[in-house]
Amino acid sequence: QVQLVESGGGLVQPGGSLRLSCKTSGFNFDNFGMGWFRQAPGKEREGISCIWKRAGVTHYVDSVKGRFTISADNLNSTMYLQMNSLKPEDTAVYYCTRVVCNGRQESFWLAGSPVSWGQGTQVTVSS
Numbered sequence: 001q002v003q004l005v006e007s008g009g010g011l012v013q014p015g016g017s018l019r020l021s022c023k024t025s026g027f028n029f030d031n032f033g034m035g036w037f038r039q040a041p042g043k044e045r046e047g048i049s050c051i052w053k054r055a056g057v058t059h060y061v062d063s064v065k066g067r068f069t070i071s072a073d074n075l076n077s078t079m080y081l082q083m084n085s086l087k088p089e090d091t092a093v094y095y096c097t098r099v100v101c102n103g104r105q106e107s108f109w110l111a112g113s114p115v116s117w118g119q120g121t122q123v124t125v126s127s
Contacts, residue, residue, distance in 0.1 A: 002026040002116040004096050009121030012086055020081040020121060022096030027112060029077035030054050033101025035108055036070065036081050038092035038123075047108030049081060050101035059107045064090075086125045093120040 008020040022034065033052035039045040049060045053072040060068060069082040079096060098112040 002112065002114065004116055004118035006094060006096055006118040006121040009094060009123045011124045011126065013127050014087060014125055016086050016125070017082070017084045018086065018123060020083065020094055020123075022079040022081075022118065024077045024079070024096075027098070029072075030074050032098040032111055033057065033107070034072060034079045035097060035099035035101060036079075037095045037097065037108070038090075039095070039120075040089075040092040043092075045095070047099065050099050050107050051079065052101040055101075057101055057103045059101060059103050083123070086123075088125050091123060091125050093122050095120045 003025045005023045012018055033050050035047050035050035037045050037047050048064050049068055049070045051058045051070045051072050053074055058070055067085045072079045095117050097117050100106045100109040100111050
């Protein structure tokens with residue numbers, strides 16, 4: 001059974017930092033790209049970063065490039081997202097899932113069967 005558990009969210013002031021974690025189980029973590037998505041109120045869920053460690057691929061959308069750093073611990077089947085210089089527009093629920101992550105346009109295509117999402121972790125950036 002595929003399980004994904006996000007954690008690490010919270011309330012932070014603009015300019016602050018948070019580190020999100022995505023603990024996984026039920027599949028071979030090494031064989032998949034993993035991605036972070038976020039969904040702000042009233043908006044669609046969007047992919048923001050992904051990693052496929054075995055292939056040496058990381059990918060970021062422009063809105064988080066230079067501020068967020070994605071990493072993965074294959075031994076512990078866990079992915080991380082270090083978020084620095086947070087802005088109010090980063091406020092959203094953050095989710096992790098399996099993705100293609102080939103460094104190209106298809107990077108945020110969902111991968112694996114069944115497609116699985118965690119419960120999400122809320123990030124609120126506000127003064």
